[in-house]
Amino acid sequence: MKVGLFIPCYINQLYPQVAIATLELLEKLGVDVYYPTQQTCCGQPLGNSGYEEDSKGACLLFVENFNEYDYIVGPSGSCIYHVKKHFDILEQTPDVIKIRNNAYELCEFIVKVLGKKDLGASFPYRVGLHKSCHGLRGLHLGSCSERMDPHFSTEEDLLNSVKGLELMKLNREDECCGFGGTFSVFEEAISVKMGKDKIQDHLDNGVEVITGADHSCLMHLEGLINRNNQPLRVLHIAEILNSSI
Incomplete structure:
Protein backbone atom coordinates (compact mmCIF):
# COMPACT_ATOMS: atom_id res chain seq x y z
CA MET A 1 0.00 0.00 0.00
CA LEU A 114 -2.40 -2.59 10.13
CA GLY A 115 -3.84 -4.70 12.95
CA LYS A 116 -1.01 -3.81 15.34
CA LYS A 117 -1.02 -2.96 19.05
CA ASP A 118 2.40 -3.87 20.43
CA LEU A 119 4.91 -1.72 18.56
CA GLY A 120 7.93 -2.68 20.67
CA ALA A 121 8.13 0.69 22.40
CA SER A 122 9.30 1.32 25.94
CA PHE A 123 8.53 4.37 28.07
CA PRO A 124 8.86 3.92 31.87
CA TYR A 125 6.64 6.75 33.10
CA ARG A 126 3.20 7.33 34.55
CA VAL A 127 1.15 8.58 31.62
CA GLY A 128 -2.20 10.34 31.46
CA LEU A 129 -4.15 10.06 28.22
CA HIS A 130 -6.05 13.08 26.96
CA LYS A 131 -8.87 11.93 24.70
CA SER A 132 -9.57 14.76 22.28
CA CYS A 133 -13.18 15.50 21.35
CA HIS A 134 -12.76 15.17 17.58
CA GLY A 135 -11.05 11.80 17.93
CA LEU A 136 -13.45 10.51 20.55
CA ARG A 137 -16.83 11.78 19.37
CA GLY A 138 -16.02 12.38 15.71
CA LEU A 139 -13.75 9.53 14.66
CA HIS A 140 -14.98 7.17 17.42
CA LEU A 141 -11.46 6.22 18.53
CA GLY A 142 -12.90 5.22 21.89
CA SER A 143 -16.08 4.86 23.92
CA CYS A 144 -17.63 7.89 25.61
CA SER A 145 -18.71 8.08 29.24
CA GLU A 146 -22.10 9.59 28.34
CA ARG A 147 -23.04 6.40 26.45
CA MET A 148 -23.62 2.89 27.72
CA ASP A 149 -21.38 1.30 25.07
CA PRO A 150 -18.75 -1.33 25.96
CA HIS A 151 -15.42 0.29 26.76
CA PHE A 152 -12.86 0.53 23.96
CA SER A 153 -9.99 2.83 23.02
CA THR A 154 -7.45 2.54 20.20
CA GLU A 155 -5.10 4.86 22.08
CA GLU A 156 -5.31 2.85 25.30
CA ASP A 157 -4.70 -0.38 23.39
CA LEU A 158 -1.46 1.03 22.00
CA LEU A 159 -0.27 2.62 25.24
CA ASN A 160 -1.01 -0.48 27.33
CA SER A 161 1.39 -2.40 25.09
CA VAL A 162 4.30 -0.01 25.76
CA LYS A 163 6.90 -1.59 28.06
CA GLY A 164 7.23 0.15 31.43
CA LEU A 165 4.39 2.59 30.80
CA GLU A 166 1.77 2.92 33.53
CA LEU A 167 -1.46 4.35 32.16
CA MET A 168 -3.09 6.33 34.95
CA LYS A 169 -6.84 6.45 35.51
CA LEU A 170 -8.33 9.96 35.47
CA ASN A 171 -11.42 11.13 37.32
CA ARG A 172 -13.02 12.64 34.20
CA GLU A 173 -11.11 10.90 31.44
CA ASP A 174 -13.02 12.10 28.37
CA GLU A 175 -13.76 15.69 29.39
CA CYS A 176 -12.87 18.45 26.92
CA CYS A 177 -9.67 20.41 27.62
CA GLY A 178 -11.20 23.67 26.42
CA PHE A 179 -9.11 24.20 23.31
CA GLY A 180 -11.74 23.75 20.62
CA GLY A 181 -9.76 25.55 17.92
CA THR A 182 -11.08 29.11 17.62
CA PHE A 183 -13.12 28.58 20.82
CA SER A 184 -9.90 29.17 22.78
CA VAL A 185 -9.55 32.55 21.05
CA PHE A 186 -13.11 33.81 21.31
CA GLU A 187 -13.87 32.30 24.74
CA GLU A 188 -10.44 32.61 26.32
CA ALA A 189 -11.49 32.69 29.98
CA ILE A 190 -13.69 29.59 29.71
CA SER A 191 -11.05 27.79 27.67
CA VAL A 192 -8.33 28.51 30.24
CA LYS A 193 -10.51 27.35 33.14
CA MET A 194 -11.36 24.10 31.36
CA GLY A 195 -7.69 23.52 30.57
CA LYS A 196 -6.65 24.12 34.17
CA ASP A 197 -9.29 21.70 35.42
CA LYS A 198 -8.06 19.07 32.99
CA ILE A 199 -4.44 19.52 34.08
CA GLN A 200 -5.41 19.27 37.74
CA ASP A 201 -7.09 15.92 37.03
CA HIS A 202 -3.77 14.61 35.72
CA LEU A 203 -1.85 16.03 38.69
CA ASP A 204 -4.33 14.56 41.19
CA ASN A 205 -3.75 11.12 39.73
CA GLY A 206 0.05 11.09 39.78
CA VAL A 207 0.63 11.63 36.06
CA GLU A 208 4.15 12.49 34.91
CA VAL A 209 3.50 12.78 31.17
CA ILE A 210 0.31 13.84 29.37
CA THR A 211 -0.19 12.39 25.92
CA GLY A 212 -2.85 12.31 23.25
CA ALA A 213 -3.43 11.91 19.53
CA ASP A 214 -4.15 15.56 18.76
CA HIS A 215 -1.38 18.08 19.40
CA SER A 216 -3.71 21.06 19.16
CA CYS A 217 -5.23 20.03 22.51
CA LEU A 218 -1.79 19.16 23.85
CA MET A 219 -0.48 22.57 22.77
CA HIS A 220 -3.26 24.23 24.77
CA LEU A 221 -2.48 22.15 27.87
CA GLU A 222 1.28 22.57 27.49
CA GLY A 223 0.91 26.36 27.33
CA LEU A 224 -0.99 26.39 30.63
CA ILE A 225 1.46 23.96 32.24
CA ASN A 226 4.45 26.08 31.26
CA ARG A 227 2.85 29.33 32.39
CA ASN A 228 2.10 27.85 35.79
CA ASN A 229 5.42 25.98 36.16
CA GLN A 230 3.68 22.67 36.80
CA PRO A 231 5.60 19.36 36.98
CA LEU A 232 4.22 17.73 33.85
CA ARG A 233 5.63 16.89 30.43
CA VAL A 234 3.54 16.81 27.27
CA LEU A 235 4.26 14.39 24.40
CA HIS A 236 2.25 13.36 21.36
CA ILE A 237 1.38 9.65 21.38
CA ALA A 238 3.54 9.13 18.27
CA GLU A 239 6.60 10.18 20.29
CA ILE A 240 5.82 7.61 22.98
CA LEU A 241 5.04 4.82 20.54
CA ASN A 242 8.34 5.58 18.76
CA SER A 243 10.30 5.61 22.02
CA SER A 244 12.82 3.00 23.13
CA ILE A 245 13.92 4.39 26.51
Missing part, protein backbone atom coordinates in the same frame (compact mmCIF):
# COMPACT_ATOMS: atom_id res chain seq x y z
CA LYS A 2 1.08 3.60 -0.65
CA VAL A 3 0.47 5.95 2.28
CA GLY A 4 0.48 9.72 1.99
CA LEU A 5 1.72 11.34 5.21
CA PHE A 6 -0.37 14.37 6.13
CA ILE A 7 1.33 16.72 8.58
CA PRO A 8 -1.01 19.48 9.85
CA CYS A 9 0.32 23.01 9.51
CA TYR A 10 0.67 23.69 13.24
CA ILE A 11 2.69 20.49 13.71
CA ASN A 12 4.87 21.41 10.73
CA GLN A 13 5.56 24.85 12.19
CA LEU A 14 5.70 24.21 15.94
CA TYR A 15 6.17 20.47 16.60
CA PRO A 16 8.32 18.98 13.83
CA GLN A 17 9.46 16.25 16.24
CA VAL A 18 5.90 14.86 16.12
CA ALA A 19 6.04 14.68 12.33
CA ILE A 20 9.40 12.91 12.48
CA ALA A 21 8.16 10.43 15.10
CA THR A 22 5.08 9.69 12.97
CA LEU A 23 7.19 9.03 9.88
CA GLU A 24 9.69 6.85 11.76
CA LEU A 25 6.89 4.88 13.41
CA LEU A 26 5.16 4.11 10.12
CA GLU A 27 8.44 3.12 8.49
CA LYS A 28 9.21 0.77 11.40
CA LEU A 29 5.87 -0.90 10.69
CA GLY A 30 6.89 -1.50 7.10
CA VAL A 31 4.59 1.09 5.57
CA ASP A 32 5.53 2.62 2.20
CA VAL A 33 5.29 6.30 3.20
CA TYR A 34 5.30 9.34 0.91
CA TYR A 35 5.26 13.01 1.86
CA PRO A 36 3.63 15.31 -0.72
CA THR A 37 5.80 18.43 -0.48
CA GLN A 38 3.12 20.79 -1.79
CA GLN A 39 0.65 19.99 0.99
CA THR A 40 -0.77 22.85 3.03
CA CYS A 41 -3.56 23.35 5.58
CA CYS A 42 -6.61 21.10 5.20
CA GLY A 43 -8.91 24.13 5.59
CA GLN A 44 -10.15 23.40 9.10
CA PRO A 45 -9.48 26.86 10.66
CA LEU A 46 -11.55 28.60 8.00
CA GLY A 47 -14.31 26.02 8.21
CA ASN A 48 -14.46 26.23 12.01
CA SER A 49 -14.79 30.01 11.80
CA GLY A 50 -17.75 29.85 9.44
CA TYR A 51 -15.89 30.55 6.21
CA GLU A 52 -16.52 27.22 4.52
CA GLU A 53 -16.77 28.70 1.05
CA ASP A 54 -13.36 30.35 1.45
CA SER A 55 -11.86 27.04 2.62
CA LYS A 56 -12.66 25.21 -0.63
CA GLY A 57 -9.33 26.14 -2.23
CA ALA A 58 -7.39 24.51 0.60
CA CYS A 59 -9.66 21.46 0.50
CA LEU A 60 -9.23 21.03 -3.25
CA LEU A 61 -5.45 21.39 -2.95
CA PHE A 62 -5.49 18.67 -0.30
CA VAL A 63 -7.34 16.35 -2.70
CA GLU A 64 -4.88 17.19 -5.48
CA ASN A 65 -1.90 16.39 -3.25
CA PHE A 66 -3.22 13.12 -1.82
CA ASN A 67 -5.42 11.54 -4.47
CA GLU A 68 -2.75 9.07 -5.67
CA TYR A 69 -2.37 7.29 -2.31
CA ASP A 70 -4.19 4.28 -0.95
CA TYR A 71 -4.40 5.84 2.51
CA ILE A 72 -3.82 9.28 4.02
CA VAL A 73 -2.48 9.16 7.58
CA GLY A 74 -1.98 12.09 9.94
CA PRO A 75 -1.14 12.61 13.64
CA SER A 76 -4.19 14.79 14.30
CA GLY A 77 -7.72 13.61 14.92
CA SER A 78 -9.28 17.04 14.36
CA CYS A 79 -7.67 17.58 10.95
CA ILE A 80 -8.50 14.05 9.79
CA TYR A 81 -12.07 14.48 10.99
CA HIS A 82 -12.31 17.70 8.99
CA VAL A 83 -11.21 15.85 5.86
CA LYS A 84 -13.63 12.97 6.42
CA LYS A 85 -16.63 15.01 7.55
CA HIS A 86 -16.38 18.53 6.14
CA PHE A 87 -15.07 17.84 2.67
CA ASP A 88 -18.77 17.35 1.96
CA ILE A 89 -18.73 20.98 0.82
CA LEU A 90 -16.87 19.85 -2.33
CA GLU A 91 -18.36 18.23 -5.38
CA GLN A 92 -18.28 14.51 -4.54
CA THR A 93 -16.03 13.35 -7.36
CA PRO A 94 -14.39 9.90 -7.17
CA ASP A 95 -11.16 11.51 -5.93
CA VAL A 96 -12.94 13.40 -3.13
CA ILE A 97 -14.87 10.31 -2.03
CA LYS A 98 -11.67 8.25 -2.04
CA ILE A 99 -9.87 10.86 0.09
CA ARG A 100 -12.70 11.05 2.61
CA ASN A 101 -12.99 7.26 2.93
CA ASN A 102 -9.27 6.58 3.24
CA ALA A 103 -8.08 9.33 5.60
CA TYR A 104 -7.01 7.92 8.98
CA GLU A 105 -5.76 9.29 12.26
CA LEU A 106 -2.45 7.61 13.14
CA CYS A 107 -3.64 5.38 16.01
CA GLU A 108 -6.73 4.26 14.12
CA PHE A 109 -4.60 3.37 11.10
CA ILE A 110 -2.16 1.33 13.18
CA VAL A 111 -4.85 -0.61 15.06
CA LYS A 112 -7.62 -0.97 12.48
CA VAL A 113 -5.76 -1.08 9.16
Whole structure:
Protein backbone atom coordinates (compact mmCIF):
# COMPACT_ATOMS: atom_id res chain seq x y z
CA MET A 1 0.00 0.00 0.00
CA LYS A 2 1.08 3.60 -0.65
CA VAL A 3 0.47 5.95 2.28
CA GLY A 4 0.48 9.72 1.99
CA LEU A 5 1.72 11.34 5.21
CA PHE A 6 -0.37 14.37 6.13
CA ILE A 7 1.33 16.72 8.58
CA PRO A 8 -1.01 19.48 9.85
CA CYS A 9 0.32 23.01 9.51
CA TYR A 10 0.67 23.69 13.24
CA ILE A 11 2.69 20.49 13.71
CA ASN A 12 4.87 21.41 10.73
CA GLN A 13 5.56 24.85 12.19
CA LEU A 14 5.70 24.21 15.94
CA TYR A 15 6.17 20.47 16.60
CA PRO A 16 8.32 18.98 13.83
CA GLN A 17 9.46 16.25 16.24
CA VAL A 18 5.90 14.86 16.12
CA ALA A 19 6.04 14.68 12.33
CA ILE A 20 9.40 12.91 12.48
CA ALA A 21 8.16 10.43 15.10
CA THR A 22 5.08 9.69 12.97
CA LEU A 23 7.19 9.03 9.88
CA GLU A 24 9.69 6.85 11.76
CA LEU A 25 6.89 4.88 13.41
CA LEU A 26 5.16 4.11 10.12
CA GLU A 27 8.44 3.12 8.49
CA LYS A 28 9.21 0.77 11.40
CA LEU A 29 5.87 -0.90 10.69
CA GLY A 30 6.89 -1.50 7.10
CA VAL A 31 4.59 1.09 5.57
CA ASP A 32 5.53 2.62 2.20
CA VAL A 33 5.29 6.30 3.20
CA TYR A 34 5.30 9.34 0.91
CA TYR A 35 5.26 13.01 1.86
CA PRO A 36 3.63 15.31 -0.72
CA THR A 37 5.80 18.43 -0.48
CA GLN A 38 3.12 20.79 -1.79
CA GLN A 39 0.65 19.99 0.99
CA THR A 40 -0.77 22.85 3.03
CA CYS A 41 -3.56 23.35 5.58
CA CYS A 42 -6.61 21.10 5.20
CA GLY A 43 -8.91 24.13 5.59
CA GLN A 44 -10.15 23.40 9.10
CA PRO A 45 -9.48 26.86 10.66
CA LEU A 46 -11.55 28.60 8.00
CA GLY A 47 -14.31 26.02 8.21
CA ASN A 48 -14.46 26.23 12.01
CA SER A 49 -14.79 30.01 11.80
CA GLY A 50 -17.75 29.85 9.44
CA TYR A 51 -15.89 30.55 6.21
CA GLU A 52 -16.52 27.22 4.52
CA GLU A 53 -16.77 28.70 1.05
CA ASP A 54 -13.36 30.35 1.45
CA SER A 55 -11.86 27.04 2.62
CA LYS A 56 -12.66 25.21 -0.63
CA GLY A 57 -9.33 26.14 -2.23
CA ALA A 58 -7.39 24.51 0.60
CA CYS A 59 -9.66 21.46 0.50
CA LEU A 60 -9.23 21.03 -3.25
CA LEU A 61 -5.45 21.39 -2.95
CA PHE A 62 -5.49 18.67 -0.30
CA VAL A 63 -7.34 16.35 -2.70
CA GLU A 64 -4.88 17.19 -5.48
CA ASN A 65 -1.90 16.39 -3.25
CA PHE A 66 -3.22 13.12 -1.82
CA ASN A 67 -5.42 11.54 -4.47
CA GLU A 68 -2.75 9.07 -5.67
CA TYR A 69 -2.37 7.29 -2.31
CA ASP A 70 -4.19 4.28 -0.95
CA TYR A 71 -4.40 5.84 2.51
CA ILE A 72 -3.82 9.28 4.02
CA VAL A 73 -2.48 9.16 7.58
CA GLY A 74 -1.98 12.09 9.94
CA PRO A 75 -1.14 12.61 13.64
CA SER A 76 -4.19 14.79 14.30
CA GLY A 77 -7.72 13.61 14.92
CA SER A 78 -9.28 17.04 14.36
CA CYS A 79 -7.67 17.58 10.95
CA ILE A 80 -8.50 14.05 9.79
CA TYR A 81 -12.07 14.48 10.99
CA HIS A 82 -12.31 17.70 8.99
CA VAL A 83 -11.21 15.85 5.86
CA LYS A 84 -13.63 12.97 6.42
CA LYS A 85 -16.63 15.01 7.55
CA HIS A 86 -16.38 18.53 6.14
CA PHE A 87 -15.07 17.84 2.67
CA ASP A 88 -18.77 17.35 1.96
CA ILE A 89 -18.73 20.98 0.82
CA LEU A 90 -16.87 19.85 -2.33
CA GLU A 91 -18.36 18.23 -5.38
CA GLN A 92 -18.28 14.51 -4.54
CA THR A 93 -16.03 13.35 -7.36
CA PRO A 94 -14.39 9.90 -7.17
CA ASP A 95 -11.16 11.51 -5.93
CA VAL A 96 -12.94 13.40 -3.13
CA ILE A 97 -14.87 10.31 -2.03
CA LYS A 98 -11.67 8.25 -2.04
CA ILE A 99 -9.87 10.86 0.09
CA ARG A 100 -12.70 11.05 2.61
CA ASN A 101 -12.99 7.26 2.93
CA ASN A 102 -9.27 6.58 3.24
CA ALA A 103 -8.08 9.33 5.60
CA TYR A 104 -7.01 7.92 8.98
CA GLU A 105 -5.76 9.29 12.26
CA LEU A 106 -2.45 7.61 13.14
CA CYS A 107 -3.64 5.38 16.01
CA GLU A 108 -6.73 4.26 14.12
CA PHE A 109 -4.60 3.37 11.10
CA ILE A 110 -2.16 1.33 13.18
CA VAL A 111 -4.85 -0.61 15.06
CA LYS A 112 -7.62 -0.97 12.48
CA VAL A 113 -5.76 -1.08 9.16
CA LEU A 114 -2.40 -2.59 10.13
CA GLY A 115 -3.84 -4.70 12.95
CA LYS A 116 -1.01 -3.81 15.34
CA LYS A 117 -1.02 -2.96 19.05
CA ASP A 118 2.40 -3.87 20.43
CA LEU A 119 4.91 -1.72 18.56
CA GLY A 120 7.93 -2.68 20.67
CA ALA A 121 8.13 0.69 22.40
CA SER A 122 9.30 1.32 25.94
CA PHE A 123 8.53 4.37 28.07
CA PRO A 124 8.86 3.92 31.87
CA TYR A 125 6.64 6.75 33.10
CA ARG A 126 3.20 7.33 34.55
CA VAL A 127 1.15 8.58 31.62
CA GLY A 128 -2.20 10.34 31.46
CA LEU A 129 -4.15 10.06 28.22
CA HIS A 130 -6.05 13.08 26.96
CA LYS A 131 -8.87 11.93 24.70
CA SER A 132 -9.57 14.76 22.28
CA CYS A 133 -13.18 15.50 21.35
CA HIS A 134 -12.76 15.17 17.58
CA GLY A 135 -11.05 11.80 17.93
CA LEU A 136 -13.45 10.51 20.55
CA ARG A 137 -16.83 11.78 19.37
CA GLY A 138 -16.02 12.38 15.71
CA LEU A 139 -13.75 9.53 14.66
CA HIS A 140 -14.98 7.17 17.42
CA LEU A 141 -11.46 6.22 18.53
CA GLY A 142 -12.90 5.22 21.89
CA SER A 143 -16.08 4.86 23.92
CA CYS A 144 -17.63 7.89 25.61
CA SER A 145 -18.71 8.08 29.24
CA GLU A 146 -22.10 9.59 28.34
CA ARG A 147 -23.04 6.40 26.45
CA MET A 148 -23.62 2.89 27.72
CA ASP A 149 -21.38 1.30 25.07
CA PRO A 150 -18.75 -1.33 25.96
CA HIS A 151 -15.42 0.29 26.76
CA PHE A 152 -12.86 0.53 23.96
CA SER A 153 -9.99 2.83 23.02
CA THR A 154 -7.45 2.54 20.20
CA GLU A 155 -5.10 4.86 22.08
CA GLU A 156 -5.31 2.85 25.30
CA ASP A 157 -4.70 -0.38 23.39
CA LEU A 158 -1.46 1.03 22.00
CA LEU A 159 -0.27 2.62 25.24
CA ASN A 160 -1.01 -0.48 27.33
CA SER A 161 1.39 -2.40 25.09
CA VAL A 162 4.30 -0.01 25.76
CA LYS A 163 6.90 -1.59 28.06
CA GLY A 164 7.23 0.15 31.43
CA LEU A 165 4.39 2.59 30.80
CA GLU A 166 1.77 2.92 33.53
CA LEU A 167 -1.46 4.35 32.16
CA MET A 168 -3.09 6.33 34.95
CA LYS A 169 -6.84 6.45 35.51
CA LEU A 170 -8.33 9.96 35.47
CA ASN A 171 -11.42 11.13 37.32
CA ARG A 172 -13.02 12.64 34.20
CA GLU A 173 -11.11 10.90 31.44
CA ASP A 174 -13.02 12.10 28.37
CA GLU A 175 -13.76 15.69 29.39
CA CYS A 176 -12.87 18.45 26.92
CA CYS A 177 -9.67 20.41 27.62
CA GLY A 178 -11.20 23.67 26.42
CA PHE A 179 -9.11 24.20 23.31
CA GLY A 180 -11.74 23.75 20.62
CA GLY A 181 -9.76 25.55 17.92
CA THR A 182 -11.08 29.11 17.62
CA PHE A 183 -13.12 28.58 20.82
CA SER A 184 -9.90 29.17 22.78
CA VAL A 185 -9.55 32.55 21.05
CA PHE A 186 -13.11 33.81 21.31
CA GLU A 187 -13.87 32.30 24.74
CA GLU A 188 -10.44 32.61 26.32
CA ALA A 189 -11.49 32.69 29.98
CA ILE A 190 -13.69 29.59 29.71
CA SER A 191 -11.05 27.79 27.67
CA VAL A 192 -8.33 28.51 30.24
CA LYS A 193 -10.51 27.35 33.14
CA MET A 194 -11.36 24.10 31.36
CA GLY A 195 -7.69 23.52 30.57
CA LYS A 196 -6.65 24.12 34.17
CA ASP A 197 -9.29 21.70 35.42
CA LYS A 198 -8.06 19.07 32.99
CA ILE A 199 -4.44 19.52 34.08
CA GLN A 200 -5.41 19.27 37.74
CA ASP A 201 -7.09 15.92 37.03
CA HIS A 202 -3.77 14.61 35.72
CA LEU A 203 -1.85 16.03 38.69
CA ASP A 204 -4.33 14.56 41.19
CA ASN A 205 -3.75 11.12 39.73
CA GLY A 206 0.05 11.09 39.78
CA VAL A 207 0.63 11.63 36.06
CA GLU A 208 4.15 12.49 34.91
CA VAL A 209 3.50 12.78 31.17
CA ILE A 210 0.31 13.84 29.37
CA THR A 211 -0.19 12.39 25.92
CA GLY A 212 -2.85 12.31 23.25
CA ALA A 213 -3.43 11.91 19.53
CA ASP A 214 -4.15 15.56 18.76
CA HIS A 215 -1.38 18.08 19.40
CA SER A 216 -3.71 21.06 19.16
CA CYS A 217 -5.23 20.03 22.51
CA LEU A 218 -1.79 19.16 23.85
CA MET A 219 -0.48 22.57 22.77
CA HIS A 220 -3.26 24.23 24.77
CA LEU A 221 -2.48 22.15 27.87
CA GLU A 222 1.28 22.57 27.49
CA GLY A 223 0.91 26.36 27.33
CA LEU A 224 -0.99 26.39 30.63
CA ILE A 225 1.46 23.96 32.24
CA ASN A 226 4.45 26.08 31.26
CA ARG A 227 2.85 29.33 32.39
CA ASN A 228 2.10 27.85 35.79
CA ASN A 229 5.42 25.98 36.16
CA GLN A 230 3.68 22.67 36.80
CA PRO A 231 5.60 19.36 36.98
CA LEU A 232 4.22 17.73 33.85
CA ARG A 233 5.63 16.89 30.43
CA VAL A 234 3.54 16.81 27.27
CA LEU A 235 4.26 14.39 24.40
CA HIS A 236 2.25 13.36 21.36
CA ILE A 237 1.38 9.65 21.38
CA ALA A 238 3.54 9.13 18.27
CA GLU A 239 6.60 10.18 20.29
CA ILE A 240 5.82 7.61 22.98
CA LEU A 241 5.04 4.82 20.54
CA ASN A 242 8.34 5.58 18.76
CA SER A 243 10.30 5.61 22.02
CA SER A 244 12.82 3.00 23.13
CA ILE A 245 13.92 4.39 26.51
